[in-house]
Amino acid sequence: MSIILYLFYAILTIAYVRQFLRLLLSLSYNFKRKHNQPVVYPKISIIVPAYNEEKTICACLQSLKNLDYPNYEVVVVDDGSTDSTFEVASQCGTAKVIRQKNMGKPNALNNGVLAADGEIILTVDADTTIDRHALRWIAARFEVNKRLGAVAGNVKIKKEKSLLNAVQSAEYAIGINLVRKGQSVLGSVLIVPGPVAALRREAIECAGFFSDDTFAEDFDVTLKIIKSGYRVEYEEASMAYTDAPKNIEDLIKQRRRWYRGMIQALEKHSDMYFNGRYGSAGMFGVPNLWFDAVSPFLNIGLLMVTLLLWLFTGDIQFSLAGIAVYLVLSLGVGVVGLSLEPNPEKRNYLALPLLIVYNTFLEGIRIMSLTEELVNIIMDWEKPRR
Numbered sequence: 001m002s003i004i005l006y007l008f009y010a011i012l013t014i015a016y017v018r019q020f021l022r023l024l025l026s027l028s029y030n031f032k033r034k035h036n037q038p039v040v041y042p043k044i045s046i047i048v049p050a051y052n053e054e055k056t057i058c059a060c061l062q063s064l065k066n067l068d069y070p071n072y073e074v075v076v077v078d079d080g081s082t083d084s085t086f087e088v089a090s091q092c093g094t095a096k097v098i099r100q101k102n103m104g105k106p107n108a109l110n111n112g113v114l115a116a117d118g119e120i121i122l123t124v125d126a127d128t129t130i131d132r133h134a135l136r137w138i139a140a141r142f143e144v145n146k147r148l149g150a151v152a153g154n155v156k157i158k159k160e161k162s163l164l165n166a167v168q169s170a171e172y173a174i175g176i177n178l179v180r181k182g183q184s185v186l187g188s189v190l191i192v193p194g195p196v197a198a199l200r201r202e203a204i205e206c207a208g209f210f211s212d213d214t215f216a217e218d219f220d221v222t223l224k225i226i227k228s229g230y231r232v233e234y235e236e237a238s239m240a241y242t243d244a245p246k247n248i249e250d251l252i253k254q255r256r257r258w259y260r261g262m263i264q265a266l267e268k269h270s271d272m273y274f275n276g277r278y279g280s281a282g283m284f285g286v287p288n289l290w291f292d293a294v295s296p297f298l299n300i301g302l303l304m305v306t307l308l309l310w311l312f313t314g315d316i317q318f319s320l321a322g323i324a325v326y327l328v329l330s331l332g333v334g335v336v337g338l339s340l341e342p343n344p345e346k347r348n349y350l351a352l353p354l355l356i357v358y359n360t361f362l363e364g365i366r367i368m369s370l371t372e373e374l375v376n377i378i379m380d381w382e383k384p385r386r
Contacts, residue, residue: 011298012323012326014298015326016326016329019326019329019330019333020329021182022178022179022182022333022337023333023336023337025181025182025183025185025186026178026181026182026336026337026340027336027340028182028185029181029182029184029185029234029236030181030340032185033236035237036140036143036144037136037140038136038139038140038143039143040139040143041069041070041071041139042071042118042119042120042139042142042143043071043072043073043117043118043119043120044069044071044072044073044118044119044120044121044122044135044138044139044198045072045073045074045075045112045113045116045117045118045120045121045122045201046064046072046073046074046075046122046123046124047075047077047109047112047113047116047121047122047123047124048060048061048064048074048075048076048077048089048095048112048123048124048125048126049077049079049105049108049109049112049123049125049126050076050077050078050079050081050085050089050108050126051078051079051080051081051085051102051105051108051126052081052082052083052085053081053085053126053127054081054083054084054085054088056126056127056243057076057085057088057089057092057126058088058089058091058092059129060124060125060126060127060128060129061074061076061089061092061093061095062092062093062129063129063130063132064093064095064124064130065093065094066132067130067132067134067135068132068133068135068136069135069136069139072118072135073096073116073117073118074093074094074095074096075095075096075097075098075112075115075116076089076095076096076097076098076112076126077098077100077108077109077111077112077115078097078098078099078100079100079102079103079104079105079107079108080099080100080101080102080103085126086099096115098111098112098115103212104212105194105210105212105217106210106211106212106217107210107212109123109209109210109217110209110210113201113204113209118201119200119201120138120139120142120198120199120200120201121198121199121200121201121204122135122138122196122197122198122199123194123196123197123199123218124195124196124240125194125195125242127242127243128195128196128240128241128242128243129158129240129241130196130239130240130241131238131239131240131241133237134153134196134237134238134239134240135238137235137237137238138151138153138198138235138238141198141233141235142198142200145231145233147229147230147231148200148230148231148232148233149199149200149203149207149225149226149228149230149231149232150189150192150197150198150199150200150203150222150225150230150232150233151192151197151198151199151232151233151234151235151238152180152184152189152191152192152193152196152197152198152232152233152234152235153192153193153195153196153197153198153235153238153239153240154177154196154234154235154236154237154238154239154240154342155172155176155177155193155195155196155239155240155242156169156172156173156239156240156241156242157169157172157241157242157244158241158242158243158244159345160244160246162246163354164244164245164246164247164248164251165244165246166347166348166350166351166354167351167354167355167358168244168245168251169244169345169347169348169351170334170338170347170348170349170351170352170354170355171355171358171359173337173338173341173344173345173348174333174334174337174338174348174352174355175355175359177234177236177337177341178333178337178340180234181234181236181340183234183285184233184234186279186280186281186284186285187231187232187233187279187280187281188226188231188232188279188280188281188284188285189222189232189233189234190219190222190223190226190232190281190285190286190289191216191218191219191222192218192221192222192232193218194217194218195240195242196238196239196240197218198235198238199221199225200230203225203228203230204221204225206225206228206229206230207221207224207225207227207228208224209221211224213264213268214261214264214265214268215257215258215260215261215264215379216257216258216261216262216264216265217261219261219262219265220261220265220268220269223265223268223269223272223281223286224269226272226278226279226281227269227272227278232281236341236342237342239342239343252365255362255365255366255369256365256368256369256372256379257379259293259365259366259369259370260369260372260373260379262289262293263293263369263370263373264373266286266289266290266293269286272286273286273287273290274287293366293370294370295363295366296363296364296366296367297367299363327356330356331352331353334352334355335349335352338352
């Protein structure tokens, strides 16, 4: 009986500590952050890989055309689209449009980099629009620190009138951007996201460009940049608005790709685990992501231990109280996290309680993805329906 109690306390304590650390590090990010404007304006090359994006590419290019930055270019790489993406991209804006046979997103990005001549490379997904001031904040980051290899922007969900859209919006703000704030304080942001990822050209070249051997080319290239000796940070003022899956089927496809890609990249860079040579990324960042990968099993374990306590003692109130306190703590962290966001949305506060059910659903997808990866089930890159 005592072993069960100790196990319950251990799992619950880990959960408490992780929430407190997330809160403290995110507060530290906002406390330390300086709102600098760039003194110089290095040329930024914006690379937009596109495959069958005729419905979204024009809005993306229009947002790039309106950027408040004096020195940039836009390069669209049509990855063998079978629709009219190439024609639409050629007519919208002033972008340089390249056409290649279908070779996948990483190769499209690499060809875009080779065709560009900017000192800073910014990747933007074709279903994404960029805030007009985003490049200034990115330039300021790179200007301050010459060893900064990459900057992750603040990805937000394009607003639509649906419950799934609202919940995803809250998840991005709390489950993704809040985590990146903490990682940025430690100088070890582990993923520069495809919708708005700024990379120093020199760092990309040192890292060997983008690779196509995982489903998470953005995660993989970030780890390679860190291993090359560069720092990676997060810039919350550099905002991008991206399409989110509009139904459960597309959400499952997206998250399977994310989770399996994460596991593949973690396995590929297993030499980083608890390796002091890579600083906080090796000692804390990568191990923490492995913890995230297996955390659904720990949560199931917590529920099983709670059930065992009830079966053996007939008293479930204490264990349920511990879980209730954790849920209240998570809700509090969510409220603070949303308040720290630039331009916080009211609907995100209302969606916070729903994240409990939503995150449980995502944990099921994590378990499925980890299992599929372990048994090596083949999966294709599947696009969401537009």
